[in-house]
Amino acid sequence: MWEKICAGMLGAMMxxxxxxxxxxxxxxxxxxxxxxxxxAQEQKVEQPLKISIxxxxxxxxxxxxxxxxxxxxxAPGTAYTPTPTGYYxxxxxxxxxxxxxxxxxxxxxxxxxxxxxxRWMTVTGNIGIHGTNNPASIGTYASHGCMRMFEKDVExxxxxxxxxxxxxxxxxxxxxxxxxxxxxVYYIYPDGYGWQKLSVADVHKWLAGYGVGNFESDxxxxxxxxxxxxxxxxxxxxxxxxxxxxxLANNAVSKDGVAYLPAIDLANATNINLGWxxxxxxxxxxxxxxxxxxxxxxxYCKADDTKTLFNLTGSINDAKQFVLTSxxxxxxxxxxxxxxxxxxxxxxxxxxxxxxxxxxxxxKADDKAVDGSKSKKSLKQIYKEATKK
Numbered sequence: 001m002w003e004k005i006c007a008g009m010l011g012a013m014m015x016x017x018x019x020x021x022x023x024x025x026x027x028x029x030x031x032x033x034x035x036x037x038x039x040a041q042e043q044k045v046e047q048p049l050k051i052s053i054x055x056x057x058x059x060x061x062x063x064x065x066x067x068x069x070x071x072x073x074x075a076p077g078t079a080y081t082p083t084p085t086g087y088y089x090x091x092x093x094x095x096x097x098x099x100x101x102x103x104x105x106x107x108x109x110x111x112x113x114x115x116x117x118x119r120w121m122t123v124t125g126n127i128g129i130h131g132t133n134n135p136a137s138i139g140t141y142a143s144h145g146c147m148r149m150f151e152k153d154v155e156x157x158x159x160x161x162x163x164x165x166x167x168x169x170x171x172x173x174x175x176x177x178x179x180x181x182x183x184x185v186y187y188i189y190p191d192g193y194g195w196q197k198l199s200v201a202d203v204h205k206w207l208a209g210y211g212v213g214n215f216e217s218d219x220x221x222x223x224x225x226x227x228x229x230x231x232x233x234x235x236x237x238x239x240x241x242x243x244x245x246x247x248l249a250n251n252a253v254s255k256d257g258v259a260y261l262p263a264i265d266l267a268n269a270t271n272i273n274l275g276w277x278x279x280x281x282x283x284x285x286x287x288x289x290x291x292x293x294x295x296x297x298x299x300y301c302k303a304d305d306t307k308t309l310f311n312l313t314g315s316i317n318d319a320k321q322f323v324l325t326s327x328x329x330x331x332x333x334x335x336x337x338x339x340x341x342x343x344x345x346x347x348x349x350x351x352x353x354x355x356x357x358x359x360x361x362x363x364k365a366d367d368k369a370v371d372g373s374k375s376k377k378s379l380k381q382i383y384k385e386a387t388k389k
Contacts, residue, residue, distance in 0.1 A: 049160065051090075051129075051167045053147060055083055056189040056196065057175060057230065058139055060129070060147065062160060072157065074129075075137045075148040082193050083145050084127065088167040092122035093158065097130065117151050119158045123167050130154060141192050171195050173228070174206045182320070184210045184235045190228040198225050211238040211251045214295040215260075239322040243269040243312065252303070252322035259303035259322070263292060266301070270310045270326060285309045 047065035054061075055076045062070035076083040096110035097120035108114045117131015132138070132148040142148065149157065173196050176186040186207060188198065200221045207213040212235045224233060236255035241248045241262070248269060250262040263283055267274035275284040276292060276299055283292035283301055290305035306312040306324060314324035 049165050051157075051161065051165060053083075053167065053169045054175065054189075055085065055169065055171045056173045056192065057187065058141070058189075058192075060149065060157070062157065070157070070160070072149055072153040073139050075132070075140055075142040077143050077145040078141045079193050081144045082141075083143070083147060083169060084124070085169045085171055086124075088124045088169065090121050090123065090161055090163050090165045090167060092120075092128075093163060094120040095158075117148075117154060119151075119154045121158065121161070123147075123169075129157070173198055174203055176206050176210050178210075179234065182237050184212045184238060185232045186235070187230050187232055188224050188228050189230045200225070207235070212236055212253060214298045214300075215253055215255055217296070239316055239320055241265070242321055242323045244324075244326055250298075253300075259316075260293060260295075260300040261303055261306065261322070261324075263299040263301040263309070266306065266310050266312065266324075270312065272310055274309070283309060287311055 047067075050063045052061045052063060053059070053074065053076075058074055058076060060072045060074045061068050062072075096118055097114070097116045098107055098109050099114050099116045100107045110116075110118060112133060115133055117133060119131050121129040123129060127145045127147075129147045129149065131151040131154040134142075134148075135150055137143075138148060138150055171193060173189045173191060174186065175189070176184065179185050184207075186203075188203070191197070200218050203221045203225065204213050204216075204218075207216055215235050216233075220233075236253045239252040239254070239259075241250065241252045243266065246269065248262070248265045250265050252259055252261050254260070263274060266272075267285065273286050276282075276294075277284060278294075281292055281294070282289050283299065283305075287310065288308040290301060290308050293300045293302075301309055303315075303322075306314070311327045312324040313327070314322065317323050
């Protein structure tokens with residue numbers, strides 16, 4: 001067997017990671033006992049698996065199709081022996097691997113002293129994903145280029161993937177994703193390799209792609225870049241916005257329990273003039289006024305004020321769309337209903353005496369049908385009986 005050289009000893013040059021940053025990444029990591037090989041085979045039949053590694057976040061994610069199903073912390077290479085980025089695949093799998101020191105040729109067989117732990121998966125050349133006998137190094141930049149994992153994690157991953165599984169290795173300090181409750185959340189990680197300098201504009205572009213770019217100020221973004229601690233920042237939930245069945249360009253955003261809607265978009269959709277009083281922070285339409293919010297030079301109104309400003313009402317539907325309808329659209333079907341129920345009796349056919357005769361011949365209170373209701377004669381029948389001679 002060729003030598004595996006990636007499990008280097010921790011040295012003075014090791015760059016330590018942020019424990020706080022790891023907390024956001026380890027929540028969904030599943031222990032090996034919870035995963036078996038058989039479900040993995042069934043999953044691969046339905047959708048292919050893919051390993052995605054972010055060196056800046058020091059994390060390994062396993063995807064089934066486009067869905068993240070596992071997330072594990074790792075220890076990639078040091079800044080002096082960095083893990084290479086690129087697109088690879090699992091080339092080999094081995095249980096109980098032996099480590100050989102490339103400098104001396106000395107070998108350590110599988111066991112508690114082996115730096116490779118009890119599982120090995122080749123990615124490229126001598127670089128692989130493996131366990132470790134130094135769990136304290138996980139979450140730091142510590143190896144000679146390999147990706148170390150906690151033993152329980154690497155054993156779980158080993159059972160899930162097979163030779164040929166794609167492996168994507170990137171270095172992204174900015175990560176934006178949706179939490180399980182659909183809230184957009186973002187992280188900024190430290191520049192452990194010194195490969196990626198960030199600006200406020202860079203981060204804003206990432207957030208804008210998820211529809212929440214206007215809801216994080218430049219000052220807040222800069223503070224997060226300065227911290228680069230990998231901690232999550234939750235922004236809000238994004239919903240496609242519809243007015244009278246037409247999708248608008250901008251979205252509705254729910255943040256801290258309040259739904260914000262793009263005011264100018266609503267004004268254009270309803271053909272209502274809208275003004276903005278910056279001094280009082282008021283939106284003023286031809287129908288009324290309400291509090292407005294200026295987020296990065298984009299005006300928003302609260303969902304509760306759409307009736308006052310634009311005569312619109314609505315809410316989030318089951319398809320997670322924010323749907324608004326104008327009062328005119330809601331009342332239109334009701335206005336047409338009476339026309340469909342025009343009486344069969346034509347007014348011009350009645351004589352001057354007809355009203356009195358009809359009144360005299362109306363069914364009495366005790367004149368009921370068998371089912372207990374009043375007489376079921378039609379107006380036409382009553383009219384004929386009242387006018388016959």
